Amino acid sequence: MNNYGIDNWSDNNFIIENGLAKVNHKSKPSLISIVKEIREQDFKGPLLLRFPHITQKQIDTLYKTFNTSIKTYDYKGSFNAVFPLKVNQLPNFIHPLIASGKKYGYGLEAGSKAELIIAMTYNAIGSPITINGFKDKEMIHLCFIAKSMGHNITVIIEGLNELEMIIEVLKETKMSSPNIGLRVRLHSGGSGLWAKSGGINSKFGLTSTEILEAYELMEDNNMVNHLTMIHFxxxxxxxxxxxxxxxxxxxxxxxxxxxxxxxxxxxxxNIGGGLAVEYSAYEKTRFYSLNEFANDVVFTLKEIAKQKGVEEPNIFTESGRFISASSTVLITPVLELFSSEYELDHLKLKETNPPLIQELHDLHRDMTKRTAYEYMHDSMDHMESLLTLFDLGYIDLQDRSNAEILTHQIIKKAITLLEIEDSEELKRIDENIQEKYLLNFSMFQSLPDYWGIDQEFPIMPITHLNKKPTRSASLWDITCDSDGELPFDMKKPLYLHDINLNKEDYFLGFFNVGAYQDTLGMKHNLFSHPTEVNVVFKNDEVILEKIIESQKVIDILEDIDYDTEEMKSILKANLKQDIFIKLEKYLNENSYLKTIWSYYDE
Ligand code: PLP
Incomplete structure (x- = not known):
């Protein structure tokens, strides 16, 4: 059996019971039951399932842990947090997040004008808004407007020019100024894949000299009282x-x-973000707990305040990944197993076969557990010889097809007989005979961090979890791009089940995809954002709220500035009326492949 490292990455949000992946909350529905309900409404293709109760849990945990540390150390400052919108700006995620954070005064962080407009519109008045990133005068004016609405907004400046612009806007508009924060360019850098955001060569922040200049500039303009925050x-x-x-x-x-x-x-x-989550199914990659993190922040700041004789600062965090990653699961239907053409019923042996093919046939028939390795090796040698014979013209295409089928079947039988996943020898063989699973999704759209920076995401089938997975798997998406592949990796081997898709469906879940993936993803091949839904629990009932279907083909084309009316009229002019009506139906569907639902027996 294989539990796909669930104990390492799931933080008890998902569990395996009776062979099914289940949501570990209230009535504990299986993921397949949720997928089935959505697909029965004719939403095919990949699905993003969002679980607002997990976001709530993360927010509660963050506040509880910091407030416990504050109590433990008798710390005088308060704990405050904002969610950085860049991590996930989508309304299906943001609306429940804001509702979940209300009781704590949880706020939002924005790094662009569009994000600021979201914060101005939906952030509760009084809950903090912090503004990071590079700004122009217009963006700063927008911050003044937010302030005039009553928002508790802090503009964190990345350079002296931004402070100069604040002073200009203040003088020109006579509006009251938002709070000002200084992002410091630290000498120390971070650790992990994104460490370059910190350190002396980082893209952001003020050097010590600039901090002193900024302070002087504020003094000269009577603005020192607006300086409220240090940020990193x-x-x-x-x-x-x-x-x-x-x-x-x-x-x-x-x-x-x-x-x-x-x-x-x-x-x-404001200590920014950086709090990691565990993505790996194979090993521990985060070497601290949230408790340790909070205790270190509180203790260190207390010590410094004591040493320098100043009041203990209020603490702000901008954790994004920690709050959002675990809330979203991507479900991808498997469309095809590429070796299905190697099934025995495709074998068409002749009355008289070339001797090596006859031998493959006998190896397959006679293999036992004791002879499995030996026969498997023999079959691979024979296959190589048979391919050479084909290249030289000594065997025909039917012989070659028979050889491929028999070799594949021999290896499959050997793997089943041997039943040892961890043997190095077997892993080497696995690498040669991977099963390729074609998944109905786009890697570029839905897992951009895998494509761009090799970020590992937990992968697990959502059914069949009480059966041993026997196939070493590589995963292909449906884009016409060979980068849309997750190859079998001997160091992090993924095994999946041998499924006859004509008889049953098979879905893979990609977990912890709620941070950064939604809007970093791109429309390669014009595959757009998957259909998404919020899965909410009212008492023990599971309710599917706010299903947003993946974009229609016609809307995708309009988004990239095609004149869709012109396109339709050209197509209409060149097609018979009844065919055009059929084509129009396709224009109004999303561009993922459609698969036919067959019931999975729970
Ligand atoms: N705050 C700032 C200024 C950031 O640049 C980022 C992301 O890089 C974050 C917060 C969120 O970081 P994380 O998602 O690691 O918590």
Whole structure:
């Protein structure tokens, strides 16, 4: 049996019971029952299932853990958090997040004008908004407008020019200024894949000289009282806590120095994001707990405040990945197993066959557990010889097809007889005879971080989990691009089940995809965002809320600026009326492949 590393990555959000992957909440529905209900409404193709109760759990855990540390250390500052919109801006995710965070005063972080508009519209008045990233005067004006709506907004400046623009807007509009934060360019860098967001060569933040210049500029313009926050971010998915401790010491001292210079309004340190989640099915990759993380932040800041004789700062975090990753599961239907053409019923032996083919036939018939390795090796040698014979013209295409089928069947039989997944020898063989699973999704659209930076995501079939998976698997998406592949990796081997798709369906779940994947994804081959749904629990009932279907073909074309009316009229002019009506139906469907649902017996 294989539990796909669920104990390592699922944080108890999903469990395996009776061979099915289930949501570990209330009535514990199986994922297949949810998928089935959606597909019965004719939504085929890939699905994104969002679980707002998991987002709620993450927000509760974050606040509870920090507030416990604050109590333990008798810390005088408060804990505050904002969700960085760049991590997931989609309404199906954001609306429940805002509702879940209301009781804590949970806010939003924005890094662009569009994100700011989301925050201005939906963030609760009084809950914090922080603004990061590069800004122009228009963006700064928008921050002033947000402030005039009553928002508790802090503009974190990345460079002196942004402070100069704030002063200009203040003078030109006479509106009241939002709070100001200074992003510091730390000497210390982060750890993990995104470590370059921190450190002295990072793209963002002010050097010590610039911090002092900024302070002087604020003094000259009577604005020191608006300076409320010091900010840093050492990079996403920190795998070790050490760089955070260094960054805390550095920024803590900057905070204290500015306080002692006279920055009376300065009350907060914003430690950015970086809190990692576990993605691996094979090994531990995050080497600290949330408890340790919170204790280190609180303890370090307390020590510095004591040393420098300043008040303990309020703590802000901008954790995104930790809050959102586990809330979303991508479900992909398997469309085809490429070796299905090697099934025995395709074998067409002749009355008289070439001797090597006859021998393959006998190896297959006579193989036992004791002879499995030997016969498998023999069959692979024979196959190679038979391919050479084919190239030289000594055997025909039917012989070659028979040889391929028999060799495949011999290897399959050997794997079943041997039943040892961990043998190095078997893994080597697995690499040669991978089964290729064609999945109805686009890697570029739905797992851009896998494609771009080799980020591992947990993968697990959502049924058949009480059966031993015997096929070493490589996964193909439906784009016409060979990069849309997740090849079998001997170091992180993925085994899946041998399925006859004519008889039953098979779906793979990709877990922890709720952070960054939704809007980083791209429309390669014009496959757009999958159909998505919020799965909510009202008492023990499971309710599918807000199903948003993947874009129609015609809308995708319009999005990339085709004149779709013109396209339709050209097509109409060149087709018979009844055919055009059929074509129009296709224009109004999404572009993923349609598969026929057959019931899976629970
Ligand atoms: N804050 C800032 C300024 C960021 O740049 C980022 C992302 O890189 C985050 C917060 C969120 O980081 P994470 O998703 O690792 O929590």
């Amino acid at each position: 971010h050492i990079g996403s998915a920190m795998n070790s806590i050490k760089p955070l401790k260094k960054a805390l010491r550095e920024s803590g001292h900057i905070y204290a120095e500015l306080k002692n210079l006279g920055a009376t309004g300065l009350t907060s340190i």
